[in-house]
Amino acid sequence: MYKFAHVSDIHLGFQDKKELQKIEQEVFEEVVCTCIKQKVDFVLITGDLFHRNLPEMRVQRFAFKNFKKLYDAKIPIYVVYGSHDFSPIEYSVIDLLTDVGYLTKVSKEHTNNEKTELDFTEDPKTKVKLVGISGRTAGIDKENYENLELPVLDNSFKIFLFHIGIDELNSSSEIDTNSIPIESLPKGFDYYAGGHVHVFSHKQVKNLGEICYPGTPFAGYHSDLEENAKQVKRGFVIVEFDNKIKNVKFCEIKKTDYELLEFNANGKTANALNIEILKKISQIIPENKIILLKVQGELKSGKTTEVNFIEFKEKLLQSGAREVNVNRINLFSKKYHIEKIEAGKKEELENKIFEENIKKIKTEQPELSGEKGILFAKELLQFLKEPINTNEKKIDYQKRISAAVLAMMGIEMEK
Ligand SMILES: [Mn+2]
Known part of the structure; x- marks a missing residue:
């Protein structure tokens, strides 16, 4: 086995x-350590390994150090890009890790006459066949799933790696533009290794097989921390198999305790809200905890700047809190009220803003209007907000960003 x-x-x-x-x-x-201790034969990483395609040096060094441990233990790692670390010009730290041999990218996709052809990778030891498809920034990968051309595979154990949501498995009420219907998944694999969905789920799907999302082991959105505080389980998955799956085991990882403090400002003065929050702070035991302070609603009077967040934070840290995260994005004052868009995640907010504005634009190009236009705008935004690196010249930065943007748009520049 x-x-x-x-x-x-x-x-x-x-x-x-x-x-x-x-x-x-x-x-x-802990993930790395458990994989080595448990002597797994290989590791799958289904996207968003990094939060950005080029994270700061601190993060890169940490990653190299840990992937070396797995390399030395002779454990191969198979990856696909996620939506966060994707680079259309292979300008991602994932590509560095691939070049030195620590990672193997299994998303060998190429387009041929509108079809997305996929090649497979074979794990040398177990002979498992792996086929993967990368996540793209905003769901342009949706189209990749419409015309898939799969390699012909024998009856060895087969794994499909992907980074996108599945409509039918989405348990939240929220609409995810980065999601496909279940019938878009290619048939005939023993295990469907999913990424993008941040909460663990494992399902047997009729006529398809086992689909599993391990979810994030810690957090990739600010709202993930809030879910951690609400006891959502985080970790990863270990799967035992021979010619079929024998067991799928969730390995929980918990490295800290949380305390979520939520306040509603509706109908209160800034002063009354200050008193209420201070009272609550004096009642809890913040020691060694991550404190999430969430304040929302509309003040009856007073400005939002009169709510003493700095004081709350200092008090909590003085009483031993590990860290204090303040969420005041939905706190408003009556006087300074601006038109608000109801949204929880940044992603939802972006969706809604683009949706509202794209409606107003008349264009003959279908990829710039409707849902396609939203996806296009979001992907473009992702590339444009990429920051300049330390020691990078402005001109090199501009070249790098425009190369990525043009590649994304499918425009070839004359040399
Ligand atoms: Mn993610």
């Missing part, structure tokens, strides 16, 4: 606060 680990949506480099960065790294170290 063989076994493999399936990890996804690690989002290394997402956290910007010291303590949270520490936890992010501890979580990944």
Whole structure:
């Protein structure tokens, strides 16, 4: 019997606060350590290994150090790009890790006459056949699934790696533009290794097989931390198999405790809200916890700047909190009320803004209007917000960004 680990949506480099960065790294170290201890035959990473395609040096060094451990233990790692670390010109730290031999990309897709042809990769030891398709930024990969041309495979154990949601398995009420119907998945694989969905799910689907999303082992959105505080289980998956799947085991990882403090400002003055929050803070035990302070609603009077977030944060840190994350994105004052768009995640907000604005534009090009236009705008935005690297010259930065954008648009520049 063989076994493999399936990890996804690690989002290394997402956290910007010291303590949270520490936890992010501890979580990944535990994944690596468990894989070595359990002697898995190989590891699958189904996208969003990194939060950006070029994370800062601190994150790159950490990643190289840990992938070397797996390399030295002779455990191969098979990956596809996610939507966060995707690069159309192979300008991602994933490509560096691939070049030195620590990772193997299994998304060998190429387009031929409108069809997306896929090649397979064989794991040398177990002879498992792997086929993968990368996640793209905003769901342009949806189209990739419409015209798939699969390689002919023998009856060995087969795994399909992908980074996209499945409409029928989506449990949340929220509409995910980055999702496909289940019948778009190619048939005939023993295990469907999914990424993009951040919550663990494992289902047997009739006429298809076992579909599994391990979810994020820690967090890739700010809302993930809130879900962690609400006891959503995080970790990764270890699968045992011979010619069929024997067992799919979820390995939970928990490196910290949380305390979620939620307040509703509706009908309250800024002063009354301050008193209420301070009272609550004095009642909890913040020691060694990640504190999530969420304040939303509309103040009856007073400005949002009169709510003393700095004081709350200091108090909590003084009483031993590991870190304090403040979420005040939906806190408004009456006087300064701007037209708000109801949205939880940044992604939803972007969707809605693009949707509202794209409606107003008249264009003959179908890819710029409707749902396609939204996806296009989102992908473009993702490339344009890529920051300049330390020591990178402005001119090189401009070249890099325009090359990525033109490649995404399918425009070839004359040399
Ligand atoms: Mn993700």
